[in-house]
Amino acid sequence: MAIIGSTDRGWGRYQLTLDHDPDTVATPGLQGSTATNISNDTEWYKTDDGTTTNWIQLGTDNSTNIVNTYTGILSGVVDLEDVLTILDALNVRTCETITTTTDSWTTIVTYTMTDNTVMHLTADVVGRRTDSTDQAGYSRRGIFYRDGAGAMQRGVTDTYFTEESHGPYNCRLEVSGNDVLVQVKGDTGHTVNWKACYRVTEVS
Numbered sequence: 001m002a003i004i005g006s007t008d009r010g011w012g013r014y015q016l017t018l019d020h021d022p023d024t025v026a027t028p029g030l031q032g033s034t035a036t037n038i039s040n041d042t043e044w045y046k047t048d049d050g051t052t053t054n055w056i057q058l059g060t061d062n063s064t065n066i067v068n069t070y071t072g073i074l075s076g077v078v079d080l081e082d083v084l085t086i087l088d089a090l091n092v093r094t095c096e097t098i099t100t101t102t103d104s105w106t107t108i109v110t111y112t113m114t115d116n117t118v119m120h121l122t123a124d125v126v127g128r129r130t131d132s133t134d135q136a137g138y139s140r141r142g143i144f145y146r147d148g149a150g151a152m153q154r155g156v157t158d159t160y161f162t163e164e165s166h167g168p169y170n171c172r173l174e175v176s177g178n179d180v181l182v183q184v185k186g187d188t189g190h191t192v193n194w195k196a197c198y199r200v201t202e203v204s
Helices: 063-074 080-090
Strands: 003-010 013-018 034-037 042-046 055-058 094-100 105-112 117-129 135-146 152-164 170-176 179-185 192-203
Touching: 094 105, 094 179, 105 117, 105 192, 117 170, 117 179, 135 170, 135 179, 152 170, 179 192
Parallel strands: 013 034
Antiparallel strands: 003 013, 034 042, 042 055, 094 192, 105 179, 117 135, 117 192, 135 152, 170 179
């Protein structure tokens, strides 16, 4: 059980990368620190100082913990930035994985829209070639809607982040029938493991 990495968020608080759940193994951190357990894709928030197991898992039923956090703000224990971090994390992302070995577009995420809705979809995608050192990362977002027919895109996809070591790799958002798709493209002869985490804001 170990801390794999850490990023200083300021004021003594860190974003930790772990290989364990910190509520079962005592893990250091000041109140307001956050952590990601990469073994099960869970997010955590530290509720006290020191090496303890007092971490809460974000994205679960944290109504009591949120109330306690707001109480902490009133007493000056927790600052507003930390609360905003928690509330944002409660809008949990869904993650999917896939492996490609060709240069064909391959669907990694399928999100089926209901009729008479509009949504904003944001996807963060990373890929790693397993038999070499190539890697890639993308962020894509777009507006999609259904209004008595299949899924349609409003405007074009915002391709606001692209970083790759091999030019043929790519990522895009597409529509097919009632579905919005996140698709990735590797290259022929390249075995690439992909992971996509996406978040949807939708209204009807």
